[in-house]
Amino acid sequence: MATIAFILLCHKDPEGIIEQAQRLTAVGDYMAIHFDARARPADYQRIREALRDNPRVTFSHKRAKCGWGEWSLVQATLYAVQAAVADFPRATHFYMLSGDCMAIKSAEYAHDFLDRDEVDYIESFDFHSSGWIKTGIREERLIYRHLFNERQNKRLFYKSIDLQRRFGLTRAIPQDLQIQIGSQWWCLRRRTIEAILGFCDSRRDVMRFFRTTWIPDETFFQTLVRHLVPETEISARSLTFLLFTDYGMPVTFYNDHYDLLLSQDYLFARKISLEAHEMKRRLGQLYAARGVSFQISNEGRSLFQFLSGRGRVGRRFVTRFWETESSLGRERELMIVICKKWHVAKRLVEQIRQITGLHCVDYLFHEGHTPLPDLGGIQTNLEKRTRHRRALMRMLFDYHKTDRMVVCMDPSGLDLLHDFCSDRAQTRLLEIECDFTDDYLSGHARRVGLAGDRTPPEVLERLLPTIRHDMTFEADQIRDSDFENLYRIRQHQTPAENAPAVARFLGVSDSAAHDIVALDHLFTD
Structure with missing residues (x-):
């Protein structure tokens, strides 16, 4: 039977992290926590103190200072994965979570779901031809070196790209890799995780390449899984339900989204509002329940697009002059x-x-x-x-x-x-x-x-x-x-x-x- 080691990346809400760890490990699963080194030390100590007697919880042995779009997010994930592999030898699957994710199915359902097919669940699409990137830079993510954070130093970030473009300072992508892209929220089998860690130790050239790419958490694991695992053993989807607005911002779920989330064909959802106390309580009880059947309708994405589009009525394009x-x-x-x-x-x-x-x-x-x-x-x-x-x-x-x-x-x-x-x-x-x-x-x-x-x-x-x-x-x-x-x-x-x-x-x-x-x-x- 599947046993999950959750890889939890978090940086705030210590009470929520403690409750999440206790809830997910109470049914026999494990958790490895990476708490952002930039976050408040007192919050980290509070989490460690509350969970120190829980043998099913471990902490990454090193902590990275995380920045959006940086290699530090991948490094933090690897630190937590290494701790989980070493401390939880019975874990069969490793599931990426953030602090604002919550289970929308029972543990019984999740374990049965993972036992059903011998595959890795990870969005993994061709970087160049899939059209996965909707806005912003594309090929520039890979062929230029990114030493500045776009959100913290926008001027230096784009100045660096401009200088590299002007002087032709492009770099080659590792020849044996076909770069893939997808959501960072994956669930991988143990042998896949071990193969990735072994690859990281043996291919320092690939590690150097990804350290200076932009938003590598959307390409690193996605590319390595395709490189190391047969296509027949990959399900190119995430098991975490998430939505984005037209402005590229993640949609937040509240108490009245409970029934909607349960009917989606996913195991977890992101992201749950900090104020959604009632939904958190109900989802927490649900995870430990047994014998619960779920009616999967999976209309959440189309329903959100329909409802968010109301009120935006009007002509999007003016009539062409030749018409x-x-x-x-x-x-x-x-x-x-x-x-x-x-x-x-x-x-x-x-x-x-x-x-x-x-x-x-x-x-x-x-x-x-x-x-x-x-x-x-x-x-x-x-x-x-x-x-x-x-x-x-x-x-x-x-x-x-x-x-x-x-x-x-x-x-x-x-x-x-x-x-x-x-x-x-x-x-x-x-x-x-x-x-x-x-x-x-x-x-x-x-x-x-x-x-x-x-x-x-x-x-x-x-x-x-x-x-x-x-x-x-x-x-x-x-x-x-x-x-x-x-x-x-x-x-x-x-x-x-x-x-x-x-x-x-x-x-x-x-x-x-x-x-x-x-x-x-x-x-x-």
């Missing part, structure tokens, strides 16, 4: 059906096809597999279609040799509606107002990844008002835009009541419009 000057054609008519329930809009436009013979296209700006002719590549993906929206529509008019066309759009595409309504072509809009039951919203949440099949009902219950408000907000935006030729049909109205709006939208007779909206199952979910 502004282009036109679909003054004599052409573009009729746009707007509906959040795509299946309802598709039924309506199918009726329009059959009864009027108009050419209709489904959600071409929202659905990648919408059937489109070959238009020279502009139709290949949603990004291209949206970027060259007017050119795409003009080519569709030309391809089908028609001056009248119906397309479907989602209410979220407000920028598309504004753009087409500002064109010299005659643009008319038909909004389909549908009812949204809780069952439909639950299904919608699952379809878009905000929830899973095993998402607890209470989580869905809290989420549904937000989704409903989001849909209402999109509809309100359309109304507030005061589009000149906007017509509306409603689910609760009779075909006779909806027909006049469809007739004006399509420019057909009332009887033809009535035949279109009289479909029995038009609004059925």
Whole structure:
């Protein structure tokens, strides 16, 4: 059975560290602690005094003065790993933690999880081609020597890079290593850890190289594991759940995130607020519990992106000048059906096809597999279609040799509606107002990844008002835009009541419009 030696890097909150060590070792696991040498000596002594009689806790024999982005973080990790390997010969796995991490599963679940597969868990992706780095310097992390800390000496940090670039002072990456990158929060098997320590002793050239790279805690272990372990024995993921904001800052979890964290497919979470006393208490009790089953839905990441994006509504990019000057054609008519329930809009436009013979296209700006002719590549993906929206529509008019066309759009595409309504072509809009039951919203949440099949009902219950408000907000935006030729049909109205709006939208007779909206199952979910 798996036995874990936790590698804990910390620099504050001595009470929290003591509680964490006692909690994790009480079930039979171990812990090696590295407390930052820059931190308060009194805090370190307090931790050592509280844990000195715990045989399952050890301390790194040396302490590094840690700085963000520096080699010192890797060195601190190695110090703690060396202590854990020497003092805990029965440990089968070594798990990296910080002081603000907490278990979000029981120890029983964690041990069973690690026993399931004989692999190392570590994010490990190609440094140059994976796109893992989103902002900041990339190749410069490796090919230049970094002697200054960017956060402490920003001017000297970038001046050093500039001088090395100006004088061509690049250096070679060790030829036998393919540099990898990923999260520093890993869980490695004992034989992998021992192989890494042996590699560190024998390859001083590699150690010298990484000592002056930038942010080596994201590349050192990741690269060595790929170098030393067969690919089939590596799971390129972290077992610690963490999120980052759009500004690159880690998301902090509070008491009301308890249920969300338990439903994620991870063993630990980072980072837990110092003030989240209730959640810490509950998670502490959970770790020692036995026979607990967990419903894994794993919607946390997509849910965070959805909720954090609310309120940031608006156009991200202005219209390109070549699109502004282009036109679909003054004599052409573009009729746009707007509906959040795509299946309802598709039924309506199918009726329009059959009864009027108009050419209709489904959600071409929202659905990648919408059937489109070959238009020279502009139709290949949603990004291209949206970027060259007017050119795409003009080519569709030309391809089908028609001056009248119906397309479907989602209410979220407000920028598309504004753009087409500002064109010299005659643009008319038909909004389909549908009812949204809780069952439909639950299904919608699952379809878009905000929830899973095993998402607890209470989580869905809290989420549904937000989704409903989001849909209402999109509809309100359309109304507030005061589009000149906007017509509306409603689910609760009779075909006779909806027909006049469809007739004006399509420019057909009332009887033809009535035949279109009289479909029995038009609004059925």
